[in-house]
Amino acid sequence: MEEAKLASLLSNVRKSNDKGAIYRNLVAIRANFVTSDGGIKLFTAQDGINVLVELLSKPYEKVIEVVLSILGNCCTKKECCKQAFECGILKPLISIISNIPNPSIQCRGCRLLGNLAQHEPISYKIARDNGNTAYALSTILNESDNKAVLIMVIRAIRQLWREKSLRTTLMEQGCIGKIAYLLVRYAQIDSETESPPAPDIKLSPTGSSSGGSSSSFNHDEEKVVLKHWHAPDRMVTKEKFNNIVRNMEHSQLCDIVGYQVIQNYRWKDRPDFRLPESDETGKLFESALKCLQMITTTVVQQVIEEIYGEAGAGLHCLVYLCGETSPFRALSLKVVSNLAANPDAIDRLTECGVIKMAADLIMYANLDESEKRYCINMMCLLTKEACNRGHIRRSGALQSFMKIAKQSHEKREQAMILYALYQYRFDSLSNEILLSNGLVSFLVRILNGIIADREVAHIRHDEEESERVSHASVFSKRRATFAKAGKMRRSDLLFHYKSGNGYHQKQQQQQQQQLLLLQQPHHTAAKQSKLDPYCSAPESPDSGSSGYASTSYGTVRSPSTSVGSSPPRLPEDEAFEDDTEVYSPVCSDHEQEDESSGGSGEPTGEQMAASEAREQNEQAEEEEEADPVVDGAEEMNDFDMVAYLIEDSSNAKWLDAAEELEDDSTGLRATKTTTSHHAEDCIDDNEMFKIELEIATAKTFERYPMQPTLTLLWSVSKSFPAMEFVQADTLETLLKICKHAKKPRGRAFQTLANILKHVNHFLPLLKQDFVFRLHEMKTPYPAHGARCWSCDEMRTACNDLMALFGSVGETGYGQGEIAHILRTGERDLKLRVAIIVLFVVRDTRLLHKLLFDMKVLEMVMDFILDEGTNGQQQQQQQQHRLNGIACSAITRLAQNLSIVGEEEDTGTPSEKLEEKEFDNTVTICDESATSVDEKVTFRVRSSPTAPPEAVLVSKALLVEGSEVFRRMFEADHFIESKNNEVHLHEPISADGLRYFFYLVRLQTLNKLTGMAPPPKVIEASLDALSLAQKYLLPTVEKPVMNIIKTLLNDDCVLNVFEWSLKNYNQELLVASTYYFLYSDISGAAKCKLYRAANRSCYRDEWRRLLTETILYRVQPNAEL
The missing domain is CATH 1.25.40 (Serine Threonine Protein Phosphatase 5, Tetratricopeptide repeat)
Structure with a gap:
């Protein structure tokens, strides 16, 4: 039934030549079919859009009005927009907007154009093939007084702002200033706005002012905050301030370096603005603010100049609309927050009291999450100005700021907050407040997040040496790289309020001179950058101890050295390369008006592909245009940093569900086309110049926190x-x-x-x-x-x-x-x-x-020495840890007291002892000897209960090697000489005996040096030492003593200690006692060694000797 009725109405529209009949049929279609989703689908299915597009070419204003109304309702759907675009709607639509001054037609035409422009392929075609669109919209904006028309034309401008060619034309036609003027026009009470507050004025120590005039002190109740060089702030009355200024002319010792006038009214108490009373005016404000949100994502000087308006009325009006009771607070806050990312806007925003507004809202207003985020962004971005830091501190907003910081867990927001806190690093008064409100815990939480997943990146000794050799050329490489680049980096423009785009355009010749200066091999500023990579010295910071603008006694960076030319402190790191800093203007809120009947779905695959391809082409073009320093300056200025710094597509509570869906779809596309960077966060001290000084951006703080x-x-x-x-x-x-x-x-x-x-x-x-x-x-x-x-x-x-x-x-x-x-x-x-x-x-x-x-x-x-194991397992583990640490503490004490092992020049390096082998050609017994009389048998036991062992040795070796053996075997009155057999009653191992004879043989061959060859076990050397002392062989005794002291370790030191006590060997007793103290072994191993010594039969002597050794080292100075 409905389909037949619609088909009949469309047939009548096609066939009729009577404009009255066409009008009546169109009214019926609008009333019955295009007010619901089902009706729009039915209308589209019967080719109704094509029929209506054809009517746009006919000169029937009443018909055109209804057609625009119907198409406006239908084009709330993506499929309808695509179909209308394919039917060629753009050319007649733009012609109608340009040539028919009927307000109703203009309103509906701009609404339809805005609905079509929501889709990027269509907006791209509008910009490419319909160049007069921007002129038509700007004409309507300038000439029309109809609020409904203004609402729709502003909405269309917002949807088309992302197109570069249209954006340029709209800016040339003054559309930004007109939109801002509409806010002032309907919010202003009097015909003229009140003069804005006088800017902050700085004084040199001699009393001369750097700006401002006496008009700043028209009110008797105004206060003045004095900024001293080495003292806290001081607030005085205007009369007292005038006396101080007069006295400064006759004083050379005054340390006042600046002052700030404190206004006698709060930012929201301005008497010259009011909120709109009618609903239609409210909708106009809403539309204008949404458009300004999009406009302020373009970071150029013209934006802030036109919004600022005459005497700052536009910006003051925006600040007023951010009030606690304003229904436009969220929208206005986002606009001002976007402006805060514009380096040319810093002075103007400070002048208009933006920081006071943000501080008051943070402390007193009931803000939602988005509004709170906008205020935080403003405070963070404006802390570059010292006066703003001072106001944040005095107003008490610093405490609220830290409270929000501690609750923040989003990486980008943390980077912004970190950037703001970084500006306070020289402000002693603020630092006290920050510390008392959890600054350290906030910073530590950031650091913990950074190192949680980091890998250990250590360097070897050879790598360190090579790095040290090559490091001398890093400076020149960095300087040469910048000189060769010769281009303005986009990050130069951020957070440096005197390096904005407008200022940059005025200083092109100075920039070229600065680039030539950078090529000099001994550039002073370049040398300073490595010594002070982050900031000027504490003696001459951007802001002194009080947080106010100051005139530094040190080197002051002039405007010509701080504008767009690549300064010597610029990093060559990829964080500031052009290919990572190119930003295309993006639309943060593709939305529809409340009269739209439905939300738009996700873009089709064809539209996505077309959009991505076009973005890649535009990005390539921008990169090519960025190469010239002068010719490409305007192109380089045209980028959108706010889209990165303040990423928020929700537009607070003003978007309905359909608009949020549209934002989600565009946000998804933007995510796919964005490249992520995973650079190292931790940068060595020698590489810290890569982070820069004056132009540190929030992006840098996010990538290198x-x-x-x-x-x-x-x-x-x-x-x-x-x-x-x-x-x-x-x-x-x-x-x-x-x-x-x-x-x-x-x-x-x-x-x-x-x-x-x-x-x-x-x-x-x-x-x-x-x-x-x-x-x-x-x-x-x-x-x-x-x-x-x-x-x-x-x-x-x-x-x-x-x-x-x-x-x-x-x-x-x-x-x-x-x-x-x-x-x-x-x-x-x-x-x-x-x-x-x-x-x-x-x-x-x-x-x-x-x-x-x-x-x-x-x-x-x-x-x-307490080996008790009582307690739980966790307590035992803690005790074992503490035991090891206590043993290491004794080691550290011994090192501090210079208790170390003796080192003698023995001719054999100790580190090569383990590699040295016995000389297999040296024998202790001539096996070819057949006579029994030529051999001597030594019978020994390693312990009293061990079986006896026999060791054969050449008699000639004994006679030649020792005077004791010569007398023993050559005389007839010794039983050993008769039986050629020697019984050793003391415990001596066979290995020790063989090792002793081996050393005697080396002595006879003159091969025994100051260090004896290492034995297989340390006990063999102890046995050899006993035998050398018994048979009076000092030439063997000394090398054996040296090898024992050299081979001391935690496995044998207790045996050596006990042996030295038994045999009264003072030298080994001292060496082993020292080793118990100075040995640099693990704490657990030393604890095990100490407890083994405590179980020894000589534990009392061991404990006494350790104590006396330490006492001897500290005793001589006890009475000093």
Whole structure:
């Protein structure tokens, strides 16, 4: 029934020549069929769109009006838009918009054009084949006063803004200023807006002002904040300020470097604006703000200039619309947030009190998530200006800012917040507030996220040497690369409010001169970049201690050196290469009006392919156009950074479900065409110039968060003690970063050093396991071996940190805290402090007091030798760990006291002993001898219960090698000479006897050096030493003594110690006792050795000798 009726109506439209009949049939179609999804599908299926498109060419205004209305409803569907486009709707539609001044037709025509332009293939055709579209829209915008028409033409402009050619024309026609003027026109109370607040004025120390005029002080209630060079801010009245200025003319010692006028009204109390009262005006505001959202994604100077308007009325109006009670708050906040990413807008936004507005909203307004994000973006991007930082601090917004930061878990938002916090690194007053509100925990959380999945990247010794050799040329390579590039990088324009696009266009000749200057081999700024890669020196920061703009006494960067020319601090890293910085303008909200009856679906495959192909072509064209420095300047300025910095396609609560679906589809496409970068986050100190100084962008902070985070943490730790610094997770994170880095002595190491220097941190560090973790971090990775330079450097770095902590402990305060814990602390705490004392204290006088008067050494030794296994498994594991650490602490103590093994020049390097073999040509018995009288048999037992063993040796060897043996075997009154047999009653092993005879043989052949050849087992050398002493062979005794001391290890030292006590060998007794103390073996192995010695029959002598050895080293200085 419905199909037949529709077919009849369409047939009448086709065949009739009476415009009245056509009009009536069209009205019937509009009333009955195009008000629902089903009716639109039925209408489309019967080729109704083609019929209506043909009617657009007929000069019937009433018919055209209805046709536009019907097509506007139908083109809320993607399929209908495609069909209308294929029927050739664009040419007649744009002709109608351009030539018919009927408001109703203009309204419906612009609505239809906006619906069609939502789809990129169609908008591309509009821009390519219909060049007068932009002129038609700008004409309607400038001439029409009908609010409905204005709403639709602004919407069409928004949908077409992403097309570059149309965007350029619309900007040339002044459409941005007209749209902003509409807001002022309907929101302004009086005919003229109130003059904007006077900009901040800076003074040199001599009193001359750098800007502003006396008109800034028209109100008696105004206050002035004085910015001192080496003192906090001071707020005075206007009268007091005028007196100070007069006195400055006669003073050479004044340290006032700037001031700021504090307005006597809040930003939202402006009396010259009001909210729209009618619904139609409200819809106009909504449409204008949505369009400005799209416009402000184009980062060029013209955008902010036209929005700013006459005397700043446009920007003031936008700020007013961000009020707590404004229904347009979300839309306005996004517009201002987008403007904050425009480097040319920084001064204007600061002048209009944007930072005050954002701070007030953060603290007092009930914001949703998107609105809160917009405010955070504004605060982050505007903190580059020192006055804004000062206001954020004074207003109390810094606390709210940190609260939001701690709740943030999204990587991009964290990068923005990190960028803002980074600007406060020299502001001491703000740093105190940040520390008290969790700055350290926020930064540590970022660092933990970075190192969670990182791999250890260490370098070997040979790699370090080659890197050191080649490092001298890195500087020149970097300079040469920039000179050869000779192009403006897009990231130069971000967050540097004096390097904006408009300023850049005015300074082309100065840029070329700067590029030539960069080619000089000894460029001063280039040298400074490596020394100070992130920031100017603390003596001349961008903002002093108070957070206000200052005039630096140091080198001041002039505008000509900070604009678009590649400055010497620019990184050559791929993070700033042009191919990764090209951004095509993207539409963040493809949407339809409320009168649209349905949402649009996802784009078809053909449209997706066409869109992607066109984007690739445009990107290639932009890359080619970016090469020239001067000719391509305008093309390079035309990019969209806001789409990256403030990625938000939700448009707050103003989008309906259909618009959200459209945003999702475009967001999905954008995701597919975006390339991701996985660069290393941790950058060595020698490579930190790759992050830059003045033009650090939020994108840089997202891709390389490690170094900015560490630099901020290091900067704060230099001046401010805080309990967050000594929390276990903070210290552990910094130690892990040092451990993982190629070069451990980076910012993390320097931050740890700053933390240890603060006396306020000593006691908390003393009560936790930080020193123990330092010791454990010295252990190299097992797979890295002895050739790992990074592991060796980490070991020395940990030793240096221990020494630094010990120097604080040796102060009067440190001694008092240690003594107090050792006297009154709990047992577990006393034990831990006792172990720490062994690690870090070096002063012998203090050591004598602690080790013996306060029984620290006895306490530690008792703990090590206690073999009790009571308690749970976890407690046992903790005790085993502490036992090993305590033994390592004794090793560290011995090293500090210079208790080391004796080293003598024996002629044989100790490291080659294991490789040296016995000389197989040397024999101890001539096997060819047949006579029994030529051989001597030695009968020995290795122990009293062991069976006897016989060893044959040449009599001639004995007679030649020893005077004792010569007298024994040549005289007739010895029984040994008669039987040629010697019985040794003391326990001597056969191997030891053979080894002894082997050494005697080497002596007779003059082959025995100062170091005897190593035996198969250490016991053989001990037996040989006993025999050498018994038979008076000092030439054999000394080499054997040397080999024993050389081969001391944890397996044999106890045997050597016991043997030296039995045989009264003072030299080996000292060597073995020293080895118990200085041996650099694992803590677990040393604990096992100590407990074995404690089970020995000589345990009392062993314990006494260890104690006396340490006492002797600290005793001489005890009375000093």
